[in-house]
Amino acid sequence: MIPYLQAESISKRYGEQMLFEGISFTIFKDQKVALIAKNGVGKTTLMELIAGFDSPDEGQITLTNDVKVGYLRQNPDLNENLTVLEEALRSDNPALDVIAEFEAAIKHHDESAIERLTVKMEELNAWDFDVRVKQILSQLKITDFDQRVGELSGGQKKRLALANVLVNEPDLLLLDEPTNHLDLDMIEWLEAYLEKTNCTLFMVTHDRYFLDRVCNEIIEIDQNQIYDYQGNYSYYLQKRQERIEQLQASTEKAKNLLRTEQEWMRRMPKARSHKAKYRVDQFYDLKERASQSRQDDKLELNMASSRMGKKILELKHIFKGYDNLLLITDFSYQFSRFEKVGIVGKNGTGKSTFLNVITGAIPPDSGQIDWGQTIRIGYYRQEGIDFQPNEKVIDIIKNIAEVIEFEDGQKMTASQLLTRFLFPPETQYNLVEKLSGGERRRLYLCTILMGNPNFLILDEPTNDLDIMTLNVLEDYLAAFGGCVVIVSHDRYFMDKIVDHLFVFDGNGEIRDFPGNYTIYRNQLEEEEEARKKAETTSKPKAVQEKSKPKVSNKMSFNEKREFEVLEKEIEKLEAEKAALETALNSGEHSAEELTEMSNRFGELTDELDEKEMRWLELSEKN
Incomplete structure (x- = not known):
């Protein structure tokens, strides 16, 4: 496993309050890690340290060379004078920079710039990026790409910042409360996106379903110590409870032994200087362990509500x-x-x-x-x-x-x-x-x-x-x-x-x-399944046969036919995509035509992805 980030014995104080002291952990490539701790312990502060916006009082944080970090802050800092699309594309990624210039050239009908930038778009394979940026913005319900950032609500700004982080495709993705200001559909989309993406993830969130479905490791800061759980949120709950019970049992055992040792220490004459040193040391060690009871401050919400009449x-x-x-x-x-x-x-x-x-x-x-x-x-x-x-x-x-x-x-x-x-x-x-x-x-x-x-x-x-x-x-x-x-x-x-x-x-x-x-x-899912089933039932018999799930590991006759058709369709779509790329690079088209071709290029990319995925599924049976 390749370590992307190492935190070694880091401590941070905020005024009089010690947030965390001497904590160490490592984040490896492809891990999806969540940080859990009580409010005020310094979760956001730790994210700021990792992202380089602050530095620890003690210890050090080391990033592996060339690891690109993307950070969604709890309160993002956006340029309010830019448009939504310009802010989404703001980056040190050359492909995104070219897309931003290309979009500006189309907006201002700058024919010479469009001609020059289409060549760069091709060189950097930026057409796919352009489509992806707009897809992510649309999924996050941001559709007016020309709107000024300063006109957005707080929630829209957070979603725009999230889009910017995602389209930059960082190696290490840091997310501080990413589900705030997302509706339920957006959260479920983001869950699916993060599950299938190859990026390494470190995040703070209180959404327990999100934690369960996305993360494969939990790091907890508890009473100035750090604990690592190799599993999702459900696994963390189980193992955390076991840890607490084990600590309590160990503390209770130490208290019982301490009573025996205290009696021995009391009985031994003060004049005897040759007491067994190991036993005296053991006494003080037991005393320390017996005092290690958990100090769990719990919020008390046991206030009674006012009497309620019949009419509400x-x-x-x-x-x-x-x-x-x-x-x-x-x-x-x-x-x-x-x-x-x-x-x-x-x-x-x-x-x-x-x-x-x-x-x-x-x-x-x-x-x-x-x-x-x-x-x-x-x-x-x-x-x-x-x-x-x-x-x-x-x-x-x-x-x-x-x-x-x-x-x-x-x-x-x-x-x-x-x-x-x-x-x-x-x-x-x-x-x-x-x-x-x-x-x-x-x-x-x-x-x-x-x-x-x-x-x-x-x-x-x-x-x-x-x-x-x-x-x-x-x-x-x-x-x-x-x-x-x-x-x-x-x-x-x-x-x-x-x-x-x-x-x-x-x-x-x-x-x-x-x-x-x-x-x-x-x-809702059952209704969607029923709708799809009804659509399938209404199709011609040959189409129905093609879409039926197959149990066999070998392709059926209909799947072989589908496989052959897919190969021809993919070839045809790739040819159309290549022709579009040539047209986009020709410099012979107006801004309107280029916009239309760019949109069709995005549709082709999506269609090809879908058909290639199905082709791969069938090829595994071949």
């Missing part, structure tokens, strides 16, 4: 849209007690608008919204906490209340509440701007729950939260004595919490689906 929320014939964009069409629903609803749908179908409408943040175009008198809303917004640069952590809570009274009569000071949310007294006077993204989310969650809500509305609550905090939040929501409405791209989180889904299909259509996300996704 009634929505009657709700309509909402903007100009020609219809987001909600004639939607009616009556909520019941203890309901837990998940909201799914592609970006731009109106999920966040729906939440803003029902909470009164924006009015509906028509329809009626009736809340019960006993309902207290807790609205966790996607944009997170709003704070001033000079605000301290404790100020955020004290600005709401110095003393917090809960429904069950319990009282807490602001400091006590923060301690329950894993902000110990020594950190409560830190500036909020110094907190990690996950710590800010946790503080924001604290401000929402301290109001004793009985109707929780959570818009992407899982972004930036570590897996340990997510597990506690899931348990809290599962036992929550009120209603919950969740918008989330975290499939594991949705599966664990919700009873049913509001599915936003687009064009204002919202349907109620009775089940969690996995059940919904399975049904």
Whole structure:
């Protein structure tokens, strides 16, 4: 195995806080590694060190010569004056540079530049890159290639940065929370992409299904030590639990032995200087091992919700849209007690608008919204906490209340509440701007729950939260004595919490689906399979025979015929592709014709890939 990156005894301190100390690990070629740790331990800091944006206080990080690194930062730094396509193509890759120049030449109808650049495009085999760039942007729902980067939303900018990293095809791909700002379709596309790509991967993500399906190794930073697990997330959970149980058993055994040794040390006369030195050394070694109990600080979310009456929320014939964009069409629903609803749908179908409408943040175009008198809303917004640069952590809570009274009569000071949310007294006077993204989310969650809500509305609550905090939040929501409405791209989180889904299909259509996300996704796949089967049934008999799966390892008569036809089709497509390449290099065509030929070149590439893949499948049976 070829080592791409080696971290040796690296340490990093952030102000007074030691993030990690003396940790070492190696990333080898073709590995797909995930980093797991609690918020505030320094996951993003470690990514910045590896990418070269920061340096460790101690130790060193070594990259193997010529290893090309691509890094998706949590908050990407983009050039807002460029167009989407220009930013996607920004690179030190010569092929991408030429594509960017070629696209600019077409845009400005520069015939001489087009003629010169088509030659370079051919030399660098850049036509395939051009197609691939636009395919990746389209998969990430970025379709206006001429739009200025400065006009994009935060989520679009993150997706554009992801596209730029992917099209550069780095040897080592560093991804910090890549699933944030992706809808469920995009996440599943990215999963499939990373599964089949040859790049080496090191990433931070809280998406547990993503971890399970993409990664083959987990690195965990826990209590200033690093642990390596050679498997996916499910394997990690099993082995981590075994490690903790083993540590606890070892500690307990050391404590029992320590009691015996303490008695021996106490009984031995002080005047005797020839005590067995090995036994005295053993005593101090046991004492150290017996003190190695785990200090697992756990988030406590056991606050009671307010009493809920019979009437919860009634929505009657709700309509909402903007100009020609219809987001909600004639939607009616009556909520019941203890309901837990998940909201799914592609970006731009109106999920966040729906939440803003029902909470009164924006009015509906028509329809009626009736809340019960006993309902207290807790609205966790996607944009997170709003704070001033000079605000301290404790100020955020004290600005709401110095003393917090809960429904069950319990009282807490602001400091006590923060301690329950894993902000110990020594950190409560830190500036909020110094907190990690996950710590800010946790503080924001604290401000929402301290109001004793009985109707929780959570818009992407899982972004930036570590897996340990997510597990506690899931348990809290599962036992929550009120209603919950969740918008989330975290499939594991949705599966664990919700009873049913509001599915936003687009064009204002919202349907109620009775089940969690996995059940919904399975049904979609079954419907797609049924559709394909119906299409196959409607084909002529000869075509049906050709598409039937074959059990035999040898080609059937129909497969032999298909194999022969494929060879001819591939030859024909390759000839057309070669002719297009010649035409593109001729310099005899207008910008419009070149654009049309470039698009056809992309179609041919896709068609050839598909047919060549099928040809390879059949050739294995030959």
